[in-house]
Amino acid sequence: MKTASVWNPKGGQGKSMVAINLAAAAVELGLKPVVIDRDEQGTSMLYHQAGNLPFEVLPDYPRSAPNVDLVLVDHMANDRVVPRPPLLVMPVIPKRSQYAAYVEALKQAEDAGKRIITVVTNGDLRREQERAVVLAIKQRGAFEIRASGIFSRADNDYRTIYDPAINGAYGVRDRRHEFSAILASVLQNQQGKDLNHAEA
Ligand SMILES: Nc1ncnc2c1ncn2[C@@H]1O[C@H](COP(=O)(O)OP(=O)(O)OP(=O)(O)O)[C@@H](O)[C@H]1O
Ligand SMILES: [Mg+2]
Numbered sequence: 284m285k286t287a288s289v290w291n292p293k294g295g296q297g298k299s300m301v302a303i304n305l306a307a308a309a310v311e312l313g314l315k316p317v318v319i320d321r322d323e324q325g326t327s328m329l330y331h332q333a334g335n336l337p338f339e340v341l342p343d344y345p346r347s348a349p350n351v352d353l354v355l356v357d358h359m360a361n362d363r364v365v366p367r368p369p370l371l372v373m374p375v376i377p378k379r380s381q382y383a384a385y386v387e388a389l390k391q392a393e394d395a396g397k398r399i400i401t402v403v404t405n406g407d408l409r410r411e412q413e414r415a416v417v418l419a420i421k422q423r424g425a426f427e428i429r430a431s432g433i434f435s436r437a438d439n440d441y442r443t444i445y446d447p448a449i450n451g452a453y454g455v456r457d458r459r460h461e462f463s464a465i466l467a468s469v470l471q472n473q474q475g476k477d478l479n480h481a482e483a
Contacts (some may be wrong), residue, residue, distance in 0.1 A: 286368040287400075287451060287469050290392075296359030297374035297404035299326035300465060301465075302357035303336065305372070307443035308459070308466040310337045322359035333441030334447075347429035353470070363388075365395045371471055372465070373399055374428075377406040377416035396474040400468055401425035402452040405434075426465045431458055 289302040303316050303326075309316040318340045322328040331340035341349070344356075358366060365371075369394055375385040385401075392399055403425055406417045421427060431454045437444050444458050 284348060284352060284354065285370070285470060287370045287372050288358060288368045289354040289372045290356075290358045290362070290366050290373065290388070291373050291375060291385055292361055292363045292388050293298075293381055296381065297386070297402070297428070299330075299357050299396065300404070301374045301402055301428070302355045302418035303327050303330055303340075304443050304445070304462050305466055306338045306353070306471065307336070307445035308353050308462040309353050309447055311459075311463075312466070315350075316353040316355060317341060317349050317351045317355045319354060321356055325359060327418070330443075335440065335442045335446060337445075342413060353356045360406045365392050365397065369396075370398045370469065372402060372469065374404045375420070377413045377420065379416070381454075382416060396421045398472055400465065400472070402465060403427040405430045417424070423437060426461065426468070427450065428458065428461050428465075429454075433458060445455050452471055 289298045291298060306316040306318050309340060316338050317325045320340055320342055327340050328342060330336055338475060356366060373389060375382065401420055403417050403420055406413050407430060408414050417427060433444055433449060433452045433455050436452060437449055442448055442454055449455055
């Protein structure tokens with residue numbers, strides 16, 4: 284069983300979006316994932332309650348290890364404690380005003396010896412400043428989930444972008460590819476490999 288915490292103390296960076304769509308990508312691979320919602324009545328639990336998710340969402344860490352292949356922990360905003368799992372997925376919006384919190388949290392996580400997969404979310408590539416940030420983070424091994432209208436469409440009825448109801452939507456195949464690549468990295472990640480320093 285593999286566990287990854289989806290963490291960034293800054294609110295609205297795409298933690299819940301990444302957690303539930305990575306879980307959906309795992310289902311596509313024939314794996315059994317679970318999402319643990321560390322945000323009381325948080326986003327992933329709302330999705331779960333709507334009934335369209337092909338996996339479980341639990342409100343907290345279960346007492347005994349769940350019978351699953353992959354555990355994804357959806358952390359809440361302002362949770363500043365570096366999560367326990369050795370592997371962290373850190374979503375970040377590439378805006379200057381949002382980025383500082385990520386940089387600080389990343390440093391804390393690195394100091395704690397975590398392996399980190401950074402995922403740039405919702406970047407506005409028409410803005411030169413954001414393009415530059417995206418490029419810089421990606422050069423250090425980060426992934427990107429491009430800004431796309433399918434996320435609000437999926438949000439509207441609490442579906443993941445892997446839901447058959449979203450099939451055929453503009454950009455859905457590309458976004459699914461992006462998630463598959465991140466999932467592969469989560470599943471392959473070996474001890475001691477810090478993806479943010481793949482070049483170092
Ligand atoms: N690549 C993207 N394109 C379009 N919308 C996106 C993208 N990534 C995230 N979003 C949207 O941004 C919003 C915030 O995302 P989400 O709720 O996952 O963030 P969060 O980090 O979990 O927030 P919180 O800290 O409040 O829990 C959601 O509406 C989500 O659909
Ligand atoms: Mg959330």
